[in-house]
Amino acid sequence: MNRPKIVVLGAGYGGLMTVTRLQKQLGNNDADIVLVNKNDYHYETTWLHEASAGTLHHDRVRYDISNVINPGKVNFIQKTVTKIEPEAKKVILEDEELSYDYLVVALGAAPETFGIQGLDKYAFSIVNVNAARQIREHIEYQFATYKVEGEKDPERLTIVVGGAGFTGIEFLGELGNRIPELCKEYDIDQKLVKIICVEAAPSALPGFDPELVQYAMANLQKKGVEFRIGTAIKEATPEGIIVAKGEDETEEIKAQTVVWAAGVRGNPIIEESGFENMRGRVKVDPYLRAPGYEDIFIIGDCALIINEEINRPFPPTAQISMQQGELLASNLAKLISGNSDLQSFSFDNKGTVCSLGDDDAIGVVFGKKVTGTKASFMKKMIDNRALLMIGGVPLTMKKGKFNVFK
Amino acid sequence: MNRPKIVVLGAGYGGLMTVTRLQKQLGNNDADIVLVNKNDYHYETTWLHEASAGTLHHDRVRYDISNVINPGKVNFIQKTVTKIEPEAKKVILEDEELSYDYLVVALGAAPETFGIQGLDKYAFSIVNVNAARQIREHIEYQFATYKVEGEKDPERLTIVVGGAGFTGIEFLGELGNRIPELCKEYDIDQKLVKIICVEAAPSALPGFDPELVQYAMANLQKKGVEFRIGTAIKEATPEGIIVAKGEDETEEIKAQTVVWAAGVRGNPIIEESGFENMRGRVKVDPYLRAPGYEDIFIIGDCALIINEEINRPFPPTAQISMQQGELLASNLAKLISGNSDLQSFSFDNKGTVCSLGDDDAIGVVFGKKVTGTKASFMKKMIDNRALLMIGGVPLTMKKGKFNVFK
Known part of the structure; x- marks a missing residue:
């Protein structure tokens, strides 16, 4: 078993987009894909204000992760991530450790x-x-x-x-x-x-x-x-x-x-894992990689990308997260097939x-x-x-x- | 205007039964009927445990009083009763006083x-x-x-x-x-x-x-x-x-x-108004009258009637309250027509x-x-x-x- 192992942390917009695209683009024997999420469901962060006000039932703003992943290609683990150890290439869960060849950090935001x-x-x-x-x-x-x-x-x-x-x-x-x-x-x-x-x-x-x-x-x-x-x-x-x-x-x-x-900030796990960051957000390179790591990609609310037009970071949104997930899946598929000609990210607002x-x-x-x-x-x-x-x-x-x- | 005035306090099982029967049995000019209740709705006390648990919506356990009274015959006042003054033949509401010829006290229970x-x-x-x-x-x-x-x-x-x-x-x-x-x-x-x-x-x-x-x-x-x-x-x-x-x-x-x-007890207004009582309940005579008063009737949870078979009071229930209201309406209709041959109450369980x-x-x-x-x-x-x-x-x-x- 020397298939590369891709571990995706978080089943929000970015994480799920990455996984659902990967399972389409990769064959059964191309890679081991592991998705880790605290809950067995995805929720629409951008609809939560409706559930909070009581205008839309909370079951309308979530769906089971099993609805969108292919169990033949993706191994879903319902656990909480406690830390990432980039040097050891390990993710620490509540009662388990995972190794990875490629890590996608899509852990979402926390209130600021x-x-x-x-x-x-x-x-x-x-x-x-x-x-x-x-x-x-x-x-x-x-x-x-x-x-x-x-x-x-x-x-x-x-x-x-x-x-x-x-x-x-x-x-x-x-x-x-x-x-x-x-x-x-x-x-x-x-x-x-x-x-x-x-x-x-x-x-x-x-x-x-x-x-x-x-x-x-x-x-x-x-x-x-x-x-x-x-x-x-x-x-x-x-x-x-x-x-x-x-x-x-x-x-x-x-x-x-x-x-x-x-206000929101990036996930505290970013800080606890020692990544250079601003309020839990990591300034990623054009390929969405954490600085200094070829094998760690950070997308969604934990990623910081500068909007050159106004020289300020793009605000964290579902739209940008999904675009990142889409690009990242395509780049990961390339890497796994031995093609290192990666595409850089640019936000299409x-x-x-x-x-x-x-x-x-x-x-x-x-x-x-x-x-x-x-x-x-x-x-x-x-x-x-x-x-x-x-x-x-x-x-x-x-x-x-x-x-x-x- | 020397029509007799019947004042009914409370729109629970007993009070509403009295009023709805009275409005059937009396002609438009026979009497002035006044119903006083804190809310503009009646609620089914015996269904409240369902609304409390959340198995039945509270709007299912109540209905508007206007649904069941004939406004041509009954004058409904939505106010809170604060005291009865039996000697002065007056009822004190929050910001008003009512006189009466016949008073029906059907104010319900309070927790004991x-x-x-x-x-x-x-x-x-x-x-x-x-x-x-x-x-x-x-x-x-x-x-x-x-x-x-x-x-x-x-x-x-x-x-x-x-x-x-x-x-x-x-x-x-x-x-x-x-x-x-x-x-x-x-x-x-x-x-x-x-x-x-x-x-x-x-x-x-x-x-x-x-x-x-x-x-x-x-x-x-x-x-x-x-x-x-x-x-x-x-x-x-x-x-x-x-x-x-x-x-x-x-x-x-x-x-x-x-x-x-x-446990429940009778309404505290019973005590505040000086009626002889046991935990807010008045031991009424066979015609449901408060002892010493020909013109005050007490029914429902504020009335105490002994079950001779076991020498203990009948428990307060919707069934007994409605039977009392039914009898009382018939007796009041008699009194108003000058017939003093009243029927005594007996509970038909x-x-x-x-x-x-x-x-x-x-x-x-x-x-x-x-x-x-x-x-x-x-x-x-x-x-x-x-x-x-x-x-x-x-x-x-x-x-x-x-x-x-x-």
């Missing part, structure tokens, strides 16, 4: 709290399926409890969203649709509910076209969202958050629900659409601005495209979003 | 905690729609949170039910069906869930046929319920409960969910069925013991009968339980 005290303890983060359903249940429990209590506590009906970036805005859009449903479910007057978005930057959705940002904010405000832009969170407490007010002053915003959606709930969105697609139902339709097509690329038509039919004619 | 410390603070009670949906959400939130936490807390998956009486057993039956669903929803191994029923009396379901009690306990045990019979709860704490163990010892049972289902979940039950109906699907069918028919008697066929079609062919 920028050292703000209390956020890790008192705020929720939309990081995975478990967290999403806890947020959903937490909000529901607050509404249920508000209704029971003799002395009413308005903070139970106050939701603070930290961050008006992509995730924050998309989550607010879902909340805007969900709150009327919750008020009906728990017999609560909707006027009592407060949704406050706190953003430290001078604008919501930095990097987006200002006209689109204005559209998004106006529509979210109509749905009851209050924006506190240019306002930094200083601390999270059991009662809510403390924000900066002017130069030296602070203000307390009381809320039983605080969701931190203002097809556009970005930011959802504002089930029925509204903003975006730039193929260079054109779109809003409203048209943008919302394109967003659903983008969501379906990820399913199509990884799982083909059957998976898309099963898990796709086809409620597009609203 | 027998002075056990902490129960009012740390345990839930299945008392109304608001409480039921909070219990449902609390349990779901515990499951969701268990799954998120790195250090697992098994107490999040432990549910203590205080009391193996009618409500306790029926709630356990629903939990037995609900837990497998919750485990699936939150990816939790069912073996980790503990349901513990603690009962101070020497037997579950006191008063029930021992053979049926044995059947019930065996089937609930199969569904994962652990019984601690003959065990008294000494205290409820934020961590769970303290129970007696032998003569002097105590034992702690840790649980994040404690539901107290071991048609039987009792105790549900063990959607598909199982035990009971004695018309003197015959029944178990299993047959008993479950009869239970659903009993539930439908309450709808039929108060709201007729349309309400029964809308809210009835017809999933009987399992």
